[in-house]
Amino acid sequence: VFNFCAGPAALPTAVLERAGLELADWHGKGLSIMEMSHRSADFVAVAEKAEQDLRDLMAIPDNYKVLFMQGGASSQFAMIPLNLANGSGKVDQIVTGQWSKKALAEGRRFADVRVIANTEDNHFTSAPTQSELALNADADYVHYCPNETIGGVAFDYIPATGDVPLVADLSSAILSDTLDVSRFGMIYAGAQKNIGPAGLCVVIIRDDLLGKAQAATPTMFDYKVCADHGSMYNTPPTYSWYLAGLVFEWLKEQGGVAAIAAANHRKASHLYQFIDGHDFYANPVAINNRSIMNVPFTLADSRLDKLFLQQSEAAGLLNLAGHRSVGGMRASIYNAVSEVAVVALTDFMTDFARRHG
Numbered sequence: 001v002f003n004f005c006a007g008p009a010a011l012p013t014a015v016l017e018r019a020g021l022e023l024a025d026w027h028g029k030g031l032s033i034m035e036m037s038h039r040s041a042d043f044v045a046v047a048e049k050a051e052q053d054l055r056d057l058m059a060i061p062d063n064y065k066v067l068f069m070q071g072g073a074s075s076q077f078a079m080i081p082l083n084l085a086n087g088s089g090k091v092d093q094i095v096t097g098q099w100s101k102k103a104l105a106e107g108r109r110f111a112d113v114r115v116i117a118n119t120e121d122n123h124f125t126s127a128p129t130q131s132e133l134a135l136n137a138d139a140d141y142v143h144y145c146p147n148e149t150i151g152g153v154a155f156d157y158i159p160a161t162g163d164v165p166l167v168a169d170l171s172s173a174i175l176s177d178t179l180d181v182s183r184f185g186m187i188y189a190g191a192q193k194n195i196g197p198a199g200l201c202v203v204i205i206r207d208d209l210l211g212k213a214q215a216a217t218p219t220m221f222d223y224k225v226c227a228d229h230g231s232m233y234n235t236p237p238t239y240s241w242y243l244a245g246l247v248f249e250w251l252k253e254q255g256g257v258a259a260i261a262a263a264n265h266r267k268a269s270h271l272y273q274f275i276d277g278h279d280f281y282a283n284p285v286a287i288n289n290r291s292i293m294n295v296p297f298t299l300a301d302s303r304l305d306k307l308f309l310q311q312s313e314a315a316g317l318l319n320l321a322g323h324r325s326v327g328g329m330r331a332s333i334y335n336a337v338s339e340v341a342v343v344a345l346t347d348f349m350t351d352f353a354r355r356h357g
């Protein structure tokens with residue numbers, strides 16, 4: 001079967017197989033990695049290698065910390081203002097879909113938020129251009145979501161914010177394409193798309209942003225505490241961290257981010273070209289803002305949606321339903337989804353349109 005789920009998403013088969021082999025007996029130790037102390041030399045080596053592999057893959061500069069946190073990406077919606085709204089207390093947020101909207105609601109609880117661009121009027125089918133961003137020089141940071149998972153809307157540029165740190169929710173796009181990390185103050189990503197199991201959240205943060213959390217910040221939410229303890233202030237999500245490490249190793253074996261990015265662009269253009277070439281299918285997103293990870297599409301007659309989902313599932317193409325808030329279809333084509341899977345999908349779509357169009 002091929003899994004097009006938006007999250008938790010498909011993991012590379014090779015990673016699952018290796019994790020399966022190692023599950024009860026890690027490297028002949030007679031223990032599962034899940035049963036080992038996070039302070040043991042064996043686990044610390046696994047954890048450090050995972051971090052180094054991520055640093056290599058993303059070319060993360062030395063003046064950035066990599067944190068392995070818990071509570072998914074959603075907890076970051078609160079941690080970000082608690083840690084970073086520490087100067088003027090004013091922050092700028094860009095709203096391009098459901099996730100940046102959730103980040104906005106949470107941001108408003110802890111900071112004085114100005115919405116500097118919002119595409120809700122066009123039903124979140126585009127991203128604002130640089131000149132449409134009403135940036136404020138006194139902002140403590142600018143928050144945005146480069147890839148909106150539900151609407152399939154992606155920025156085709158990194159906003160230039162001058163001296164104001166840029167914070168990006170990269171949950172559904174991390175490791176999918178090459179990226180200049182030095183353009184960001186902070187990047188965070190829930191793991192369950194391109195990294196590993198849900199619950200884990202990877203945070204990449206520039207050194208100088210640490211240590212200025214609001215006084216009421218819970219200890220567990222303070223990035224500096226997390227960084228000072230090597231992400232082990234408490235018991236970290238050891239199994240998720242280990243699995244993330246296996247995914248990073250797999251990604252290196254694939255040739256790294258540049259190679260996977262090339263495959264991702266091929267997958268996405270194949271699918272978009274197919275959709276654009278068939279009147280039976282449509283994608284509403286502005287061409288230059290189309291996500292290479294999440295491809296929503298509708299059928300010419302929405303009464304056929306249920307049948308499409310039943311038949312695609314029977315054909316081994318799983319989890320193609322759009323998000324419950326928008327309906328329609330969505331194919332999430334993260335790193336672990338092969339080009340073969342995308343061709344199988346368009347083959348099915350051709351056949352379905354022929355039978356029902």
Ligand code: PLP
Pocket residue numbers: 006007071072073074075099145147148149150169170171172190191198199
């Ligand atoms: N941000 C984006 C872009 C997402 O796609 C998601 C979840 O899918 C989240 C945030 C929330 O992540 P979590 O469920 O880990 O809190």
